[in-house]
Amino acid sequence: MRSIDLSAATWRKSSYSNQDGGACVEVSDDFAALVPVRDSKTLHGPVLVFAVAGWATFVAALRDGELID
Numbered sequence: 001m002r003s004i005d006l007s008a009a010t011w012r013k014s015s016y017s018n019q020d021g022g023a024c025v026e027v028s029d030d031f032a033a034l035v036p037v038r039d040s041k042t043l044h045g046p047v048l049v050f051a052v053a054g055w056a057t058f059v060a061a062l063r064d065g066e067l068i069d
Contacts, residue, residue: 004031004036006036008030009028009030009031010030011028011038011040025039026039033051034049034051035052036049037049
């Protein structure tokens with residue numbers, strides 16, 4: 001498994017995050033081929049890293065309502 005240095009990553013919250021700081025997902029756009037994702041309530045917790053194409057497919061499926069029961 002390859003290690004990625006995220007110490008200088010710039011994070012942005014999801015546009016769907018609520019104003020009281022709960023239920024927030026943050027992503028970093030600092031990497032050309034990868035999209036790191038973390039829970040904003042656990043800043044030093046685990047980070048999931050997705051390939052750009054996979055992340056784009058996931059976001060499109062969410063936007064299109066494909067992942068909602």
